Amino acid sequence: MFKPHPLALFLAASLLAGCQAVNTTSGGAVGVERKQYMFSMLSTEQVNQMYAQSYQQTLSEAQKKGVLEKSSPVAKRVDAIARRLIAEVPAFRPDAAQWAWEVNVIDSPELNANCGPGGKIIFYTGLIEKLKLTDDEIAAVMGHEIAHALREHGREAMSKAYGVQMATQLGSAVGIGDGSLQLANMGVQYLMTLPNSRSNENEADLIGLELSARAGYNPNAAVSLWQKMGAAGGSAPPEFLSTHPSSSSRTQALQQTIPKVMPLYQQRR
Structure with missing residues (x-):
């Protein structure tokens, strides 16, 4: 029977002591309720x-x-859509209404968009x-x-990355072997990350779906969006080793959730 190294147990307890379980948003109609574990010394304000x-750079x-x-017309278009969505964020997180929101458009062929912390x-x-689109x-x-933000x-x-770094440093300091550290890192990667x-x-899919519906945008567009993304992306990696769900599972989850948010969209029409 496997018995964990006593120093490993001490290390795990030390790391857990620096974490706190939080739920950053309310569940909304889509019911996102997962507890998140954050290091207390890494505050929201610091990350923002x-x-x-980096954003200004x-x-x-x-x-x-x-x-x-x-x-430009595209910049004005994106800004108008953003303002409608931002107006709905208090439904999930009231304090986010006070964030210093910024919306910018970059003329680039990249198929990309992002909303960073804050x-x-x-x-x-x-x-x-x-x-x-x-x-x-x-x-x-x-x-x-x-929703990611x-x-x-x-x-x-x-x-999580900070926890792995601390575990590696502390593990080396207390003499846990390299093989054990490699195994621990692999476990963190596959079982956590x-x-x-x-x-x-x-x-992000579910909360984003509700935000767009609350703002008066048709939630069915999320399905056509990811269908377009899938066609543009070509072959996808196996879902088990991917940090993103496959396009088929993603669209299936969205289609199952759309009935929950459709009344919110219809109220805004």
Whole structure:
């Protein structure tokens, strides 16, 4: 019968003592209720500030290259959709209404969009133009990205990475062998990082679906969005080793949830 190393138990207890279980958002109509474990010394404010600095650097570089869209039709379109979605964030997280939200568009062929910690949104024109996104589909992407910020998935990932780093350093200090450390790291990767990453994506899908519905955007657009994404992405890696669900499982989960949020959309029509 396997018996854990006493020092490993001490190490695990020390790491757990630095964590706190939180639920960053309310469940909403979609019912996202998973508890999240965050390192107490890594605060929301710290992560938001760190990301804000990186965000401003990205905007500065885009400005120098002349690709930061400010008053173009696409920039105005994205900004208008963002404002409607941001107005609905108190349904999940009231304090997020006070975040210093920013919305910017970069003229780039990348199929990408992001909302970082603290509400810093970037959209790339390639995503809109290459996939010919409707306003409803833009809202689906943006709602998904905003949900990541509301749930503090970035801080959660940083907490996990910090825990692995601390475990490695402390383990080496107390004399746990390299083989045990490698095994521990592998366990963290497969039992924590990857499953939680899939959970994070699912949470962002569901919360994003509700945000877009509350803002008056058709939630069915989330399905057509990911169908377009799947067609553009080509062959996907096996779901078990992927940090993102396959397009088929993703669209299936969305289709099952749409009836829960459709009344919210119909109220806004």
